[in-house]
Amino acid sequence: MWDFCTNALERAKLRGASYGDVRVMHLRQRDLTTKNGQVGTLAQSESIGIGVRVLANGAWGFASTDRLTRDGVAACAAQAVSIAKASALAKRSNVVMAPEKAYVDSWQSPFRKDPFEISLDTQLALLLAADGEMRKVKGVTLTETNMQFRKIDSWFASSIGSRIHQRKVISGCGIGATSFQGGEIQKRSYPNSFGGQHALEGYELVESLDLMKHAPVIADEAAALHAATHCPEKFGTLILAGNQLGLQIHESIGHPIELDRVLGQEANFAGTSFLTLDQLNKLKYASNLVNVVADARLDHGCGLGTFAYDDEGVPAQCTDIIKDGKFHGYLSNRETAHLIGLERSSGTMRTESWNRLPIIRMTNVSLLPGTWDYNDLIADTSDGILMETNRSWSIDDRRYQFQFSTEIGWEIKSGKRVRMLKNPSYSGITTEFWNSCDAICKFDHWTLWGTPNCGKGQPMQTMGTGHGAAPARFRNVKIGTAFSKQ
Amino acid sequence: MSASPKRRSIGKTERPELLSPRELRGIVETVLRLARSTDTAETEVHVDEVADALTRFANNGIHQNVFEHVLTVSVRLAAGGRTARATTNRLDEDSLRTTIEASLSLAHSQPRDPRLPPMPGKQSYRAVNRFVKPTAALTPEDRARAVRLVCDLAEKKGQAAAGIFSSGMSQTAVGNSRGLFATYCETHSQFSITMQEDPAASWAKADSADVRNIYPQKLAERASEKAHLAVKTTELAPGRYTVILEPAAVLDLVGFMFYDFAATAVQDKRSCLNDRMGKPLFGKNIRIVDDVFHPLQKGAPFDGEGIPRQKVLLVDRGVPKSLVYSRASAKAARRKPTGHGFALPNEYGEAPMNLVFSGGDSPVEEMVASTDRGLLVTRLWYIREVDPYEKVMTGMTRDGLFLVENGRVTGAVKNFRFNQSLIEMLKNVELMSPSARTTGEESFEMVVPAMKVRDFHFSEVTKF
Numbered sequence: 034m035w036d037f038c039t040n041a042l043e044r045a046k047l048r049g050a051s052y053g054d055v056r057v058m059h060l061r062q063r064d065l066t067t068k069n070g071q072v073g074t075l076a077q078s079e080s081i082g083i084g085v086r087v088l089a090n091g092a093w094g095f096a097s098t099d100r101l102t103r104d105g106v107a108a109c110a111a112q113a114v115s116i117a118k119a120s121a122l123a124k125r126s127n128v129v130m131a132p133e134k135a136y137v138d139s140w141q142s143p144f145r146k147d148p149f150e151i152s153l154d155t156q157l158a159l160l161l162a163a164d165g166e167m168r169k170v171k172g173v174t175l176t177e178t179n180m181q182f183r184k185i186d187s188w189f190a191s192s193i194g195s196r197i198h199q200r201k202v203i204s205g206c207g208i209g210a211t212s213f214q215g216g217e218i219q220k221r222s223y224p225n226s227f228g229g230q231h232a233l234e235g236y237e238l239v240e241s242l243d244l245m246k247h248a249p250v251i252a253d254e255a256a257a258l259h260a261a262t263h264c265p266e267k268f269g270t271l272i273l274a275g276n277q278l279g280l281q282i283h284e285s286i287g288h289p290i291e292l293d294r295v296l297g298q299e300a301n302f303a304g305t306s307f308l309t310l311d312q313l314n315k316l317k318y319a320s321n322l323v324n325v326v327a328d329a330r331l332d333h334g335c336g337l338g339t340f341a342y343d344d345e346g347v348p349a350q351c352t353d354i355i356k357d358g359k360f361h362g363y364l365s366n367r368e369t370a371h372l373i374g375l376e377r378s379s380g381t382m383r384t385e386s387w388n389r390l391p392i393i394r395m396t397n398v399s400l401l402p403g404t405w406d407y408n409d410l411i412a413d414t415s416d417g418i419l420m421e422t423n424r425s426w427s428i429d430d431r432r433y434q435f436q437f438s439t440e441i442g443w444e445i446k447s448g449k450r451v452r453m454l455k456n457p458s459y460s461g462i463t464t465e466f467w468n469s470c471d472a473i474c475k476f477d478h479w480t481l482w483g484t485p486n487c488g489k490g491q492p493m494q495t496m497g498t499g500h501g502a503a504p505a506r507f508r509n510v511k512i513g514t515a516f517s518k519q
Numbered sequence: 520m521s522a523s524p525k526r527r528s529i530g531k532t533e534r535p536e537l538l539s540p541r542e543l544r545g546i547v548e549t550v551l552r553l554a555r556s557t558d559t560a561e562t563e564v565h566v567d568e569v570a571d572a573l574t575r576f577a578n579n580g581i582h583q584n585v586f587e588h589v590l591t592v593s594v595r596l597a598a599g600g601r602t603a604r605a606t607t608n609r610l611d612e613d614s615l616r617t618t619i620e621a622s623l624s625l626a627h628s629q630p631r632d633p634r635l636p637p638m639p640g641k642q643s644y645r646a647v648n649r650f651v652k653p654t655a656a657l658t659p660e661d662r663a664r665a666v667r668l669v670c671d672l673a674e675k676k677g678q679a680a681a682g683i684f685s686s687g688m689s690q691t692a693v694g695n696s697r698g699l700f701a702t703y704c705e706t707h708s709q710f711s712i713t714m715q716e717d718p719a720a721s722w723a724k725a726d727s728a729d730v731r732n733i734y735p736q737k738l739a740e741r742a743s744e745k746a747h748l749a750v751k752t753t754e755l756a757p758g759r760y761t762v763i764l765e766p767a768a769v770l771d772l773v774g775f776m777f778y779d780f781a782a783t784a785v786q787d788k789r790s791c792l793n794d795r796m797g798k799p800l801f802g803k804n805i806r807i808v809d810d811v812f813h814p815l816q817k818g819a820p821f822d823g824e825g826i827p828r829q830k831v832l833l834v835d836r837g838v839p840k841s842l843v844y845s846r847a848s849a850k851a852a853r854r855k856p857t858g859h860g861f862a863l864p865n866e867y868g869e870a871p872m873n874l875v876f877s878g879g880d881s882p883v884e885e886m887v888a889s890t891d892r893g894l895l896v897t898r899l900w901y902i903r904e905v906d907p908y909e910k911v912m913t914g915m916t917r918d919g920l921f922l923v924e925n926g927r928v929t930g931a932v933k934n935f936r937f938n939q940s941l942i943e944m945l946k947n948v949e950l951m952s953p954s955a956r957t958t959g960e961e962s963f964e965m966v967v968p969a970m971k972v973r974d975f976h977f978s979e980v981t982k983f
Contacts, residue, residue: 071632097586099590113586218906301713436913491583
C-alpha cells in the first residue's frame, strides 16, 4: 500500500502540488438484523481505494479511485492536481496550514474478540433468541435486533513525510420492541435507540450488553407505555439518562464547536454556529459543574471518536471545550487552526472512506463525571421527570434552540421514581439549558456512548462519534412542548 | 479471463467515462459463470458505477473540490430458503470468487425462510433516457467559473456566498441466473447557494439531469434578494399561522411520508396508514402518485430485484388508495408486486421513490396576494418524527421566514420551531402551485407544489 501512497505523492508533486496527503483505505463490514423472528439483513461488504488531497496554486483538490494500479493511482493524483488548479480560479486566498510534525507509526485499536472471527451462527443465534424473548410479550407488534461490525485499515502518507497505518475494529449492537395499539405507536430500545451501542471494541461489546436480560424488560415497557400517563407540559426539573444526555452533548456542544461551521464553511448545509470567535474564553456556556472535553486518545476510552492520528496526520489530543462552565476551545484542523491563530490543529480531521475528503468531525466529546451517586440524585429530587433513550432530536442551524423527545419518562416525586410517563419531550436554548445543570453523576454511572450516524459534509459523510455521559439534572426546563395541542 | 474492464484513463480535464453496456454485462456474466461452480440454486448480481464531482464554496471562494469514481459488484446467492449478500469493489476473478463464497457462507448460516421467493425470470422494461451529455462533460473549470460568477455577485452586494455545484453520472445493472437483466444510466447536477448578509441568510437550489436547466446566477440573485430582505427581523409569538410553504419546504416535510406507503411498513404496523387505507385522511385536493416515468423524475425503472416499476396511485381525493409492494410483501398481501422492492435481503421491504403530488394553479405570488396575515417559508431544517402514527414532525424554519400582511410581504421574522402533524397539514391545504421537480436538503427529490396551509403549528421561537 505504501507504494501506492508514494506513487500518488510523487505524481502530485510532478504535476505541481505544493502539498499532498493520501489515504489508502480498506473497509470491511458485516451487517446482521432480525425482524419478528426472521433474519432481515445478512450482508458483508468490502471496499478498497485511494483518496488523494493536494494543494496546488494555493487551493485544494481531491480525487479518489478504486483502480489500485500504478496507472490508476497516478491518474487519480493528476486529477486531484487538475481539480486544485480549477479551485484556484475561484479561491479567496491561498490556503495556509498550521505546522505539524511528520510521524511514522502503526497503531491498532484494542479488542479482545475479533467479531469477524466469531461464527455467524453464534451471532444470529443470539439475535434470534433476543428477538424471541421480546415476541413473548403480549402487545408487542414488531421486534427488531441488529449487529454491525467494521474493520478499517488506513495507510496515510503526506508530503511532509508522515507514514501512518491504523487498524480500527468497531462493533455495534441493539434491540427494539414496538407496540401498535389504539392508534398509537410506542417503542423501546436497548441499550440505545438507532442501532444500540457502538464502540471501538470487538465482540466483547456484544457480550457485555446481556441482551437476553434486557429484551423482556423493554418489550414489557413498550406494551405498557400505551396505558401510561402523558408527560405533562410545564417548566420543571429534568433528569437525563446517559443515553439521552450523550445526544444532547452531540447536538448542543459537539456541533457548535466545529470550527468549519464557525467560519462559515458549512453555511449552505450543516449550518453555522452561535459560538463566534469573540465567545472563546468568555462565554459562560454552562454551570460551573460542567466540564466537557474532546478527547480522541485511548486514555479516554474505546469510543467511536478514538484513534491515534486523525486523517490529516495529526496525533490524537484532548482539548478542553468547557472548563468550569466557560467556553474554552474548538474542534479544528490544520487550515482552520491557522485561520484563527492557533499554534496547532486539535486533530479532528476524519473521513468516512477513501472516496471522501477528511473534514472536521467530533472525536469523543464528553461531559466529565460529577460527584453524585445516582440513587442520591433521585432521592434529592422532590419533583421531576427522568427521560431515557432518544426518540427524536432537532436543533436550529446555529445550534441555539433544540427539542428532544425520548422513548420513556418516569415521574419523580419526593425522591422516588413513582410512575411511567409516555411521550416525554423537552426543549430549550443551548446555553440556558447547560447553565441550569445542578448535578452530574459520578464515574460509576458514566458510559462512553457511540453515535454511529452523524451526517455532515457535501457529499454527505456518515461518521461515528463518542460521547461520555453520566445522568445529570437540569432545573426549570421546558417540558412537554412536542406533544402540545395548542 | 478477468472481469476487470479496461477503464479509461482520466485526462487533464475531468472527463471520466462509464463502462460500456457490453463491459457492464460482461461483469454480470462473469459472476454468474463463477457462481455456477457452487452448489447454489440461484445467483443475483448488482453492478453500480458512480463518477461524481462536487465543487464546494464558502466565504466567496472554493474551499473543497472533489471527484470520485467507484464501481461495486454485489452478489446475492439463494438456496433452500436462505439468501445473503456480499459486496466488493475488487473486480479480479479471485476477489469475485471470494465475494461469491462470502455470500454463500452467510446464507448457509441462517435458518430457512419459507417465504423467500425464487428469483424472478426475464422481464421487459419501458425505456427511459436520462443521460445528458453536456452534464457528463462538465469539467472542474466549468464549475469553478460558475462559482466565480456567483461569488463576484455576492461580493458586489456585500454578501458571502456558500454552496455547491455538483455534476456526475451513474449506472446500474441487475442480472440473475434465471435470465433477468436490466440496466439504467443517468446524469445528475445540482446547484445550491446560501447568501449570507449578517445576521441573515437565504437559500436557493436546483437539481436536474441536464445541467443546462440550472441557472446559477438566477439562483444566486434570488437568494441574495431574500437574504437582504431578512436582515431586519421582528419576533412573533408562537402559535398557529397560515403558512405559504415554498416547494422545498413542502418537499422536506412530505418526504417523511414516503415509507408509510410501503406494504411492509403497514404489515409491520409502523405506518401511519395502519387501519386508515381507503378512508378519507387528507383534504380532497390531495392526489399522490409514484411514477418513475414522470418527465420530471429520475431513477431506475426497476427495483432491487429487477422487477419493472409500476405507476401507482397512492392517494386520490385525500383517500389512501394503494401501497407499493415488493415480491415478498405482495405475496403476503395476495397482491401483485409493483416494482418498488429494495435489494434483498432487507427488513424494510419497499418504498415509493418517485413521488409526484398533483399541484394546483396558484403561483406563490397569488398565495401571498390572497393572504391577510401569514408566513412565507423558504425552507425547513432538521426535521424529525415526533409521533409516527399522527405523523407529527418537528423542525425549524431556516434561511428566510417572512411575514405576509394584507396580501404582501412586509418583513422578516425570527425562525420558529414547528410541531405539526402531516396528516392535519394535508387536510388544511388551501392553495397549491403547479408541481415542479424540487430539491431540498432533508429528502430526496420529488415533484411537489408550493402550498398555502392554514393553522400550521409553530411551538417556539429561536434567537435569530
